[in-house]
Amino acid sequence: MMRSAKLYQYQLPMDSGVILRTQRLVNREGWIVELQDGDRTGYGEIAPLPEFSQETAEQAGEQAKALLTQWVAGEALALDNALPSVAFGLSMAELELQGGLPQAGNYTVAPLCAGDPDDLVIALNNMPGEKVAKIKVGMYEAVRDGMVANMFIDSIAGIRLRLDANRQWTPLKAQQFAKYVKPENRGGIAFLEEPCQTPADSLAFAQETGINIAWDETVRDEGFEVKAEPGVVAIVIKPTLVGSVQRCMELVKQAHEQGLTAVISSSMETSLGLNQLARFAEWQTPGVIPGLDTMQLFLSQLETPWPQCELPLKTLAELDVAWSK
Numbered sequence: 019m020m021r022s023a024k025l026y027q028y029q030l031p032m033d034s035g036v037i038l039r040t041q042r043l044v045n046r047e048g049w050i051v052e053l054q055d056g057d058r059t060g061y062g063e064i065a066p067l068p069e070f071s072q073e074t075a076e077q078a079g080e081q082a083k084a085l086l087t088q089w090v091a092g093e094a095l096a097l098d099n100a101l102p103s104v105a106f107g108l109s110m111a112e113l114e115l116q117g118g119l120p121q122a123g124n125y126t127v128a129p130l131c132a133g134d135p136d137d138l139v140i141a142l143n144n145m146p147g148e149k150v151a152k153i154k155v156g157m158y159e160a161v162r163d164g165m166v167a168n169m170f171i172d173s174i175a176g177i178r179l180r181l182d183a184n185r186q187w188t189p190l191k192a193q194q195f196a197k198y199v200k201p202e203n204r205g206g207i208a209f210l211e212e213p214c215q216t217p218a219d220s221l222a223f224a225q226e227t228g229i230n231i232a233w234d235e236t237v238r239d240e241g242f243e244v245k246a247e248p249g250v251v252a253i254v255i256k257p258t259l260v261g262s263v264q265r266c267m268e269l270v271k272q273a274h275e276q277g278l279t280a281v282i283s284s285s286m287e288t289s290l291g292l293n294q295l296a297r298f299a300e301w302q303t304p305g306v307i308p309g310l311d312t313m314q315l316f317l318s319q320l321e322t323p324w325p326q327c328e329l330p331l332k333t334l335a336e337l338d339v340a341w342s343k
């Protein structure tokens with residue numbers, strides 16, 4: 019037998035402040051798949067994100083074992099109907115095994131601010147080249163969000179802000195936000211992800227305010243098609259939530275054909291998965307800063323170090339092999 023496969027199970031502690039929608043994420047849990055074919059090896063991460071993925075880690079693990087059993091028997095990986103996290107992890111492992119994922123990565127992150135804006139100003143002043151930052155909005159008063167956006171645009175020359183409302187606003191709240199962003203500052207917002215509860219309201223908001231928007235949640239909605247519409251400039255692709263590497267590449271291609279920016283973004287993968295996303299982003303979306311500033315939410319790295327990250331590194335050898343064939 020040329021082929022073999024392993025599933026490692028991991029559980030990594032998170033920083034105490036990590037809240038996903040309604041719940042605190044104490045530990046990040048998931049699987050690392052190792053594929054072997056002769057002397058070639060490939061890794062992938064399967065890590066459903068609570069509150070965002072439909073599947074649980076347990077369900078993903080069961081499906082991965084079934085698909086890996088077929089693969090080890092010499093069949094192709096059947097990913098068309100697989101759970102998104104499973105399709106992503108297995109396809110990435112296969113791509114790496116085949117030598118198809120280029121080594122070079124884009125490790126320039128868009129610093130993420132979910133807390134004190136002053137911390138972000140310091141990070142930005144230390145950032146070489148294009149200054150891109152991501153700020154979560156929609157958690158406090160819309161008026162405060164508008165003032166924070168103004169503050170950044172007024173105080174950091176050339177800043178390109180990415181704001182993310184995660185569908186928190188009613189049309190009225192979104193209007194209140196826009197009212198506080200000075201008209202001459204609206205161009206400093208590269209895009210605002212998903213301002214409103216429905217895509218239709220978000221589109222109307224973009225067209226009324228001249229603030230560009232991006233789709234994130236909408237990309238994962240049933241029947242989504244990439245299309246150029248007034249006010250829409252980008253789509254955010256979170257592979258763990260979207261599916262296979264091939265599906266992500268198709269979305270990137272469609273976005274580019276429509277003149278939209280595609281932004282590869284994290285679903286809080288460990289440093290192993292995050293490194294692969296940085297490589298995938300450099301390969302598929304060259305010149306676009308990916309949304310990968312999530313290492314800071316962990317208390318430990320896994321196997322592959324993330325550049326400049328000082329967190330302790332756990333190796334795969336320290337993990338339980340939960341399954342192998």
Ligand SMILES: O=C(O)CCC(=O)c1ccccc1C(=O)O
Nearest residue numbers: 152184283284285286309310311
């Ligand atoms: O997209 C990014 O820049 C970072 C990742 C991020 O924001 C995120 C990560 C996991 C789940 C949801 C989100 C989100 O877009 O709100």
Ligand SMILES: [Mg+2]
Nearest residue numbers: 182184211234
């Ligand atoms: Mg988002």
